[in-house]
Amino acid sequence: MSFQTGQEAQSSQSLDCLPQCRQVTFSEIQVATNNFDESLVVGHGGFGRVYRGTITNGESVLDVAIKRLESTSDQGTAEFWAEVELLSELRHTNLVSLIGYCSHGKEMILVYEYMPNGTLLDRLHKCRFPLTWVRRLKISIGAAHGLEYFQGD
Missing domain, CATH: 3.30.200.20 (Phosphorylase Kinase; domain 1)
Structure with a gap:
């Protein structure tokens, strides 16, 4: 297009x-x-x-x-x-x-x-309650799935 x-x-x-x-x-x-x-x-x-x-x-x-x-x-x-x-x-x-x-x-x-929860950057650096390492790992895996989607099959 x-x-x-x-x-x-x-x-x-x-x-x-x-x-x-x-x-x-x-x-x-x-x-x-x-x-x-x-x-x-x-x-x-x-x-x-x-x-x-x-x-x-x-x-x-x-x-x-x-x-x-x-x-x-x-x-x-x-x-x-x-x-x-x-x-x-x-x-x-x-x-x-x-x-x-x-x-x-x-x-x-x-x-x-x-x-509503803001950006990942906000959650990592500006949030009063920092993300746990387990939550960060889950976010990383989700981001990897998103990147894999961009790449296609």
């Missing part, structure tokens, strides 16, 4: 080629993040800020993590669409699922399932 850049990508990208995730409107994102309220920021990475929010998906309401690309990010349109393409096709118990994406003007936003 190939992706175009800029406006061409926004107009030609459709859910037909991305069966596992859906296009989320910018207004849905604004509602979910209370217009990008700083109090809802749960993290920050190379892509930009990550907000916690809720998105309605049919009749269900989902807790989500919303990654918003910052203009200062090293990532751009090509990386955004590559992430959408790859993660929309992956479903594994040891991988966070991509629920949707939003491409609106210069806004590029990814919507993931929310992980």
